[in-house]
Amino acid sequence: xxxxxxxxxxxxxxxxxxxxxxxxxxxxxxxxxxxxxxxxxxxxxxxxxxxxxxxxxxxxxxxxxxxxxxxxxxxxxxxxxxxxxxxxxxxxxxxxxxxxxxxxxxxxxxxxxx
Amino acid sequence: xxxxxxxxxxxxxxxxxxxxxxxxxxxxxxxxxxxxxxxxxxxxxxxxxxxxxxxxxxxxxxxxxxxxxxxxxxxxxxxxxxxxxxxxxxxxxxxxxxxxxxxxxxxxxxx
Numbered sequence: 001x002x003x004x005x006x007x008x009x010x011x012x013x014x015x016x017x018x019x020x021x022x023x024x025x026x027x028x029x030x031x032x033x034x035x036x037x038x039x040x041x042x043x044x045x046x047x048x049x050x051x052x053x054x055x056x057x058x059x060x061x062x063x064x065x066x067x068x069x070x071x072x073x074x075x076x077x078x079x080x081x082x083x084x085x086x087x088x089x090x091x092x093x094x095x096x097x098x099x100x101x102x103x104x105x106x107x108x109x110x111x112x113x114x
Numbered sequence: 115x116x117x118x119x120x121x122x123x124x125x126x127x128x129x130x131x132x133x134x135x136x137x138x139x140x141x142x143x144x145x146x147x148x149x150x151x152x153x154x155x156x157x158x159x160x161x162x163x164x165x166x167x168x169x170x171x172x173x174x175x176x177x178x179x180x181x182x183x184x185x186x187x188x189x190x191x192x193x194x195x196x197x198x199x200x201x202x203x204x205x206x207x208x209x210x211x212x213x214x215x216x217x218x219x220x221x222x223x224x225x
Contacts, residue, residue: 031214033160040116040201040203040216040217040219041152041154041203041205042216043214043215046213054214055213056213056214057213090160095150095165095166098148098150098165099147099148099205099206099207099214100148100162100166100205101150101152101160101162102165102171104161105159106159107159
């Protein structure tokens with residue numbers, strides 16, 4: 001069974017940094033999607049199995065997605081955090097050949113506040 | 115303001131049919147990019163219902179279907195059941211934004 005498990009969410013001050021991790025059961029296209037309280041889904045970033053990376057305009061230049069070569073761990077490095085980055089961050093496995101997410105983690109909460 | 119527009123809410127009685135629309139533009143749905151659909155029950159994670167415009171994962175019942183035409187897409191649920199209550203999101207890719215885009219979500223209420 002394919003699984004993805006997020007970790008690393010925390011309370012951080014504005015301007016601070018945080019690294020989220022996603023432990024997957026294999027090397028897949030991995031998405032990060034966030035959801036602020038009471039709001040809809042917002043795509044954040046994607047790393048394909050090819051290594052190509054993509055970012056939403058709202059996080060471009062501040063967030064960086066990466067993966068480890070030796071094990072299926074994926075990371076989202078978040079810098080220059082702002083209060084509007086506050087959300088639950090979900091990691092998800094992509095559907096092969098489609099820009100869709102077939103397996104979602106439980107999410108990890110990030111709060112940016114002083 | 116979401117790039118993909120969905121109605122805020124729809125409702126139907128048990129056993130009825132409901133349709134949820136998703137309207138985009140020439141830079142996303144109308145540009146030939148696939149549409150995908152998710153269901154999110156409150157306090158749970160999203161669940162993929164449809165990918166590639168009309169393909170259902172094996173665990174999704176066949177009373178759930180979807181289609182795409184022009185700059186819009188639709189999700190249809192027939193034989194409505196109480197377990198169908200939740201928020202439904204459409205998703206596509208936008209060539210101008212060069213990234214994934216979601217609709218704002220539609221709350222489905224089973225009366």
